[in-house]
Amino acid sequence: QQQVKQSPQSLIVQKGGISIINCAYENTAFDYFPWYQQFPGKGPALLIAIRPDVSEKKEGRFTISFNKSAKQFSLHIMDSQPGDSATYFCAASMGTGFQKLVFGTGTRLLVSP
Amino acid sequence: GAVVSQHPSWVICKSGTSVKIECRSLDFQATTMFWYRQFPKQSLMLMATSNEGSKATYEQGVEKDKFLINHASLTLSTLTVTSAHPEDSSFYICSARDPLAGVYEQYFGPGTRLTVT
Numbered sequence: 001q002q003q004v005k006q007s008p009q010s011l012i013v014q015k016g017g018i019s020i021i022n023c024a025y026e027n028t029a030f031d032y033f034p035w036y037q038q039f040p041g042k043g044p045a046l047l048i049a050i051r052p053d054v055s056e057k058k059e060g061r062f063t064i065s066f067n068k069s070a071k072q073f074s075l076h077i078m079d080s081q082p083g084d085s086a087t088y089f090c091a092a093s094m095g096t097g098f099q100k101l102v103f104g105t106g107t108r109l110l111v112s113p
Numbered sequence: 114g115a116v117v118s119q120h121p122s123w124v125i126c127k128s129g130t131s132v133k134i135e136c137r138s139l140d141f142q143a144t145t146m147f148w149y150r151q152f153p154k155q156s157l158m159l160m161a162t163s164n165e166g167s168k169a170t171y172e173q174g175v176e177k178d179k180f181l182i183n184h185a186s187l188t189l190s191t192l193t194v195t196s197a198h199p200e201d202s203s204f205y206i207c208s209a210r211d212p213l214a215g216v217y218e219q220y221f222g223p224g225t226r227l228t229v230t
Contacts, residue, residue: 032217034217036221041204041224041226042223042224043117043119043206043208043221043222043223043224044157044206044221045221046218046219046220046221049217089156089157093217095217098145098147098162098170099145099210099217099219100147100159100162101147101159101208101219103156103157103158104156105155105156106154106155106156108154
């Protein structure tokens with residue numbers, strides 16, 4: 001119930017292409033869905049986040065698509081660049097209690113020049 | 114934006130010794146801080162949640178007596194790994210929540226690499 005499943009585990013995309021990472025959850029009490037980017041040896045940094053009252057959110061080249069009925073959400077990186085090569089984590093949280101984040105397993109993205 | 118720092122950024126210690134890692138919120142007051150552990154090529158695993166002035170809440174399977182957490186002020190939380198062993202070698206990351214920024218937002222520190230020899 002507390003898990004967030006993420007796929008694929010790794011992804012190679014050509015420069016200029018679209019990177020797509022998918023996540024699925026079970027707990028319908030989750031109401032906050034962020035995506036984090038992590039470079040080797042660094043802490044994760046928030047990229048973009050969405051609440052379940054909207055189906056899509058776009059910030060620059062990054063878009064979250066959210067499907068509440070399917071309990072799935074995805075990150076789309078448009079015009080992928082070599083500098084986007086990093087590990088991406090989806091997460092989910094509830095607005096009650098400590099608002100702990102439950103992380104997905106991560107996707108290692110490599111954007112080839 | 115909100116900044117969270119950690120000190121040290123890396124530390125090497127001998128087996129059986131203790132090591133303290135500091136987590137500071139630099140430009141906001143953090144009522145709640147979180148400690149995570151991350152093994153190579155794996156996800157972040159929440160170890161404990163600390164609230165200023167109260168005892169930390171540990172996740173299932175995390176040894177309270179081994180990983181001592183103190184949140185003595187609104188800008189500082191510390192994690193002490195006691196009697197460290199090689200299996201404790203990991204990347205430790207803290208995060209802090211700014212209550213003024215929104216109920217969900219967490220800001221992550223840069224992490225501390227612990228190596229136990």
